[in-house]
Amino acid sequence: MTNHGYILDVSYFQPQACYYNFWSKWKVRGVTGGIVKLSEGTGWTNPYATAQIAAIKHEGLAVSGYHFSRFRGNSYQAVSEANLAISCARRMGLPQGAPLVLDYEERLGYRGTNTQAAISFCKCVKAAGYVPVFYSYSGMASLWDCDAIFNATGAVVWIAEYPTMAGVTAPYMNWFPGISNHIGAWQFTDNFYGEHIDGSIDLTGVFSGMTQQKITQGGHLDGYHFENDKLVVSGWFASDKAQGKPFSYVILTDDSGHEYARAAVNLADRPDVPKAFPDIPNAGKSGFNASFTYTNDMVGKKLHVIFRYTDDKAGNGNFVDYTEFIELNKSAAYLDSKSVTVDTNDLFVSGWFASDLSLGNTYHYLILYDVANKQELQRIKIDAVDRPDVAKQNGSIYGAGQSGFTGKFKYDGNLVGRKLQVISRYSDDPKYGEGKRVDYWFEPFNGPAMPLLDGNSSITIRCHDFSAKRFDDDTIEVTMK
Structure with missing residues (x-):
């Protein structure tokens, strides 16, 4: 196996990783990159991440990010968590084209739904211009299908298994957890050099050999909501393959390709997109918003939301598509x-x-x-x-x-x-x-107790109006309407 160097992953618990000398010390020990925890679940973010990323860059090391997931087998929540991770990556300075890892550690759920949720997350990461990577423990292999995740998104596996809890300076390669043909890195210890910090060996260059990619196509379903009986979807899609395709559509289908509805759309200004994807032509005019009548055929279904550029006024002909999905069963x-x-x-x-x-x-x-x-x-x-x-x-x-x-x-x-x-x-x-x-x-x-006015109880009474009068014996008369 090839050793592309060692990698440290750091989080909120390593504030010392904000300093240059922390990384210069590990660089001498053969560390070639750092992976920073950016976010967790749907709301938590690492307050040290921006400084940790900056310190890694300062020392000339490769930098990656990771998100600790809480979505289990919920694909809808997986997309929400991916959006948080992507937003943090851009705000905290993770370079375009860097790995952005899905950290999946909850020992719950079912293999099929867990895998589909992981695919949903990784697809969002890939569409945003980062490199998806899937992390988990080897002992949890029954809860996900890493080959299916790789085939759907290209995400290699960063696998964790610790042969010993003692301090080590190199991995015991005889203990390598070869559970898949798509393992890119192995986290072999949480006590690297006896300093109680996670250490991994980069086997493929996924964390140390990545260079910034030239992204020429991307998209994202920003969200959807209901306005009475209307389902409204919005997002963006831009592609170098859209040249000569002046007509834009949003199409809703099911898994088998059965079409429910389509709508021609006028592109909207998206000045944020070319800032993140400067190499995609016409990215600044790539926003879409479409409204569809919510019908009984859609209820409870997983809908594919397809954004299409085409040379056909009816939305067919030669086209290039971007697809995400939503599930209408919540x-x-x-x-x-x-x-x-x-x-x-x-x-x-x-x-x-x-x-x-x-x-x-x-x-x-x-x-x-x-x-x-x-x-x-x-x-x-x-x-x-x-x-x-x-x-x-x-x-x-x-x-x-x-x-x-x-x-x-x-x-x-x-x-x-x-x-x-x-x-x-x-x-x-x-x-x-x-x-x-x-x-x-x-x-x-x-069943709650019946309300009693016993001089000790405190009760809540709903009324439109009231008045109160205190008597000389300190009793109070309350009149309610």
Whole structure:
């Protein structure tokens, strides 16, 4: 095996890696590059990453970045996490064409969905002009298919396996974990030179021999959201192969290529794109935005979003495409509050529930359920409540803007302490809430105590107006309307 040098990976736990002398010391020991943790999940970023990258560059070493994933087998979240990693890479100074690693360490999920989510992440990285690499432990090989990831994205494997936890200065090559033909590097220790820092051997030059690539094509689906019954997608695509293809389209298909809809689009200005991809012709005019009617055929499906340049006014002919996908099977909900009213002894609940699967189910019901007896207790039909706050945070879920609900169930002492559950349901049945439907079961809770004014209890009362009068004996008379 060829040794292209040793590589260190550093994170928030190595603030000393911000200094030049840290890397100059390791350079003497044969280190040829550094890999910096940029981000984690959907929000965490490394506050030292910019300085760590700058220090690596200053010492003339190759620099790479990595993202610690939390998406498991969720491809939708994988794309969101990739967007965070790419944004951090650009902001923190990772050079275009450098490796950007997907660090996959959660010992959960299923091989198929984990692999597809990893592919989704790596495709985003590749489209953004970085080199995708997949990292994990050899003992987790049953949770992903590294050959499928490589075939779909070109991402080689950076594999981790430690023959010993003692300090070492070189790998024990007889312990090499040859689980794939696409291993580019091996992290053989977390105690390199006894300094409790991760050390890897670069077997292919993936981390030490990469040069900045000339990128002549790229694209990205920036996002999608719903506006009532319209599905709106936006992003950018630019290519040197788009010359002589003046017509631009966005097309939606399923996995088998069945087309749902297409829309001709006018290109929008994207001054950010040529800054990141100076070698792509006409990158500054590469933005797209398209709106489609959300139909029952799309519900629950994985849709391919295809951006196309073509020489045919109808969107066929000679063309060049860029494809990403979205999955329209998401649901989200939250029970904001539950309380027993004093004046009417009602169980008042409020919250929200949105689902991609609710298209056509225009009637909203709330169900009170007895968990122990597995029995429905009450059912009420409710009106939709506008929730612009939900739409802001969950705009990619159908119906989020009108997902709010409030409702009152009749409540008495027989329900106190019983394990209850609220079910939010969208149905196409206007009378009973059966028929075609989609449900969300909120977490069970113990039926709250009946409100008592005993001089010690603190209660919340909902009313439109009130007045209070204090008497000489310090009692208070409250009048509510």
